Amino acid sequence: MSKKVKLLSILGATATGKTKIAVAVANELNGEILSADSRQVYKNMNIGTGKDLDEYLVNGNQIPYHLIDIVDVGYKYNVFEYQRDFYKAYNDICRRNKQPVLCGGSGMYIEAVINAFNMPETPVNHKLRIELEKKSNTELMSLLLSLKQPHNKTDYDTRKRMIRAIEIEIFKKSNDIQYSNYEKLDNVYFGIILDIDTRRKRITERLNYRLKNGMIEEVSQLLQNNISTDDLIYYGLEYKFITLYLLGKLPYEEMRQQLNIAIHQFAKRQMTWFRGMERRGAKINWIDGYLTDNEKIKLIKQIFFNNTDTK
DSSP states (O other), rough: OOOOOOOOEEOOOTOHHHHHHHHHHHHTEEEEEEEEEETTTBOOOOOOTTOGGGEEETTTOOOOOSSSSSOOOTTTHHHHHHHOOOOOOHHHHHTOOEEEEEESSSSHHHHHHTTTOOOBOOOOOOHHHHHHHOHHHHHHHHHHHOOOOOSSSSGSHHHHHHHHHHHHHHHHTOOOOOOOOOOOOOOEEEEEEEHHHHHHHHHHHHHHHHTTTTTTHHHHHHHHHTHHHHHHTTTOOHHHHHHHHHHHSSOHHHHHHHHHHHHHHHHHHHHHHHHHHHTTOOOOOEEESSOOHHHHHHHHHHHHHHHHHHS
C-alpha cells in the first residue's frame, strides 16, 4: 500500500474563489486536485455546476484534477460511490508522490472521506423514489422518523437527503448491507470566507453572467439529449429553475429571481455545514477572501507546513 500523504483541503461557500486558490496551491506544491462537489461529477453539466476548467491551467501548466466528469447525466451518484472513487484517486496521487489537494463545497462529501464515515452500500430504488417524490417534506420527515432516529440533521436538511435516508432504512430491513471501511486521513482544513454582502453580490453577478453566456443553452441541450426533466430538476438550483423556465412554468425574470434566492440559501447552508464541522471537532483555518491571491497562497503554505497533525 502506498504511503498516505497529508491532505490539504480548501473549502468554502459558492462564489468565494476557492477553486482558483486550490489550483494555485497545487501548482506550487506539485499537487493534484480532488474535487468535492456533488454535481461536478456529471458530464456535460459545466456552466451550471461552475466547473471553470480553464482555471486548472496555471502559466501553461495543466494541473491534474480528479472526480470531475466521471458519470453520465441522469445517474444518481451517491456518497458511498464518492468515497470509493476518492480513495482510489487519493491513493494514486500518493503513489506518485504528488500532493493531494481537496477542493469543494459539498460538506457531506468532504467529511465522508476525511473522517472515513462508514457508508452503507445501498442501491437506488427508482420505484420507491417515484412514490416518495409525491409526498410533502412533512410527510417525508414523519416517515423517516418512523424508520430511525437520526443522529444529526444531515439526514433531513434537504428533500433529497430525506428520500435517500428513507431508501437506505427500507433496504436495511430486508437486506444485509456492506459498509465502507476506510482510514481517517491526516488533513489540514482551510476555508475561504467573505462577508455576506460581498458573497451575495458575487453570487448575483455570476448568475447574471452565466444566464447570458450559455447556461440556458446548456440545460436546453441536455433536454435535447433526452435527459428527463425529472432528472434535471433533481439536480437542483440552476438545472431545476432553468428547466422550469424552458418548460414554460416560470417566466424568465421570475426564474432568475427565484434561482438567485435559492443560490443564496444554498451558500448559507454550506456555511452552516462548515460551522457544524467545527462543532464536531474540525479545525478550519479561515482565510480572508479579501487577501490577494499571493497572500492567500503564502498563508496556506505556511500553516500547512506548520501543522502536521491538524484534523
